[in-house]
Amino acid sequence: MLEFIKEKYQQKLLRKLLRGGRDKRIENWESIKSIGLIFVVGNEGYWDLINRFIKAQQKQGKKIHLIGLHPKDYHIDYIFTHTDTIICNAKDDFTFFGTPKTGLVEQFTDYHLDLLIDATEQPCYFGKYITARTNADLKVGYTNSEADNEGSMDMYDLTIKGNNTIDFKDYIEQVVKYLTMIKK
Numbered sequence: 001m002l003e004f005i006k007e008k009y010q011q012k013l014l015r016k017l018l019r020g021g022r023d024k025r026i027e028n029w030e031s032i033k034s035i036g037l038i039f040v041v042g043n044e045g046y047w048d049l050i051n052r053f054i055k056a057q058q059k060q061g062k063k064i065h066l067i068g069l070h071p072k073d074y075h076i077d078y079i080f081t082h083t084d085t086i087i088c089n090a091k092d093d094f095t096f097f098g099t100p101k102t103g104l105v106e107q108f109t110d111y112h113l114d115l116l117i118d119a120t121e122q123p124c125y126f127g128k129y130i131t132a133r134t135n136a137d138l139k140v141g142y143t144n145s146e147a148d149n150e151g152s153m154d155m156y157d158l159t160i161k162g163n164n165t166i167d168f169k170d171y172i173e174q175v176v177k178y179l180t181m182i183k184k
Contacts, residue, residue: 006096006097006098009097010097010098010099010125010129011151011152013097013099013129014128014129014132014152014155017129017132017133017155018132018154018155022135023137024137024138024157025137025138026137026138026157026158026179026182027114027115027137027138027179027182028179028180028182028183029176029179029180029182030180031114032062032114032115032179033061033062033063033114034062034063034064034065034111034112034113034114034115035057035062035063035064035065035113035114035115035116035117036064036065036066036067036108036111036113036115036116036117036134036136037050037053037064037065037066037067037116037117037119038066038067038068038069038116038117038118038119038120038126038127038130038131039066039067039068039069039119039120039168040068040069040071040119040120040121040124040126040127041068041069041070041071041074041076041087044077044078046168047078047080049168049169050066050168051081051082053172054066054082063084064082064084065084065108065111065113066080066082066084066085066086067085067086067087067088067105067108067130068080068085068086068087068088069087069088069090069120069124069126069127070087070088070089070090071090072090072091073091086104086105086107086108088100088104088105088126098125098126099129100126100129105130105133108130108134109130109133109134109135110135111134111135112135112136113134113135113136113137114136114137114138115136115137115138115140115179116131116134116136116138116139116140117140117172117175118130118131118139118140118141118142118156119142119166119168119171119172120142120166121142121144121165121166122141122142122143122144122147122150122151122153123147123149123150123151127141128151128152128155131155131156132155138157138158139155139156139157139158140156140157140158140159140160140175141153141155141156141158141159141160142159142160142161142162142166142171143159143160143161143162144161144162144163144164144165144166145161145162145163146163146164158178160174160175160178
């Protein structure tokens with residue numbers, strides 16, 4: 001019963017956040033200067049993939065901001081080396097309804113981004129909530145055609161569709177590929 005109430009609250013909050021209008025704009029990959037990435041903390045190999053993406057984009061003059069969800073009872077045995085990284089601990093940093101506590105994510109969500117990439121596996125309320133709250137021109141998410149419980153994907157301007165769980169490397173390559181095709 002409590003989970004049902006929690007889910008209804010989360011859905012209502014997402015609808016409320018999505019009601020606020022915003023200017024949407026799609027740019028060619030080369031024109032994008034600021035990128036936000038939402039992720040769920042994983043093993044060191046996953047962090048290495050993210051870190052390689054960050055370094056490659058910084059070499060091109062892009063500014064990268066990260067926000068990650070640290071799942072309950074997941075032990076991290078490495079250091080997050082990117083300075084613009086916010087980690088939200090699922091055990092301590094969330095309210096009863098599953099939203100981040102006040103003051104925790106605003107440093108990320110209030111910053112204007114050219115592109116926001118949600119690399120969380122759906123359904124993930126954290127990814128959708130951060131996406132809906134973030135000030136970004138273009139919001140990208142991943143959808144699994146095999147899943148039947150992802151919920152609303154209305155917060156995304158562009159969704160990359162796959163047949164399995166998200167593979168970060170392939171997903172990012174697809175985002176870059178499609179945005180590189182954009183002509184102005």
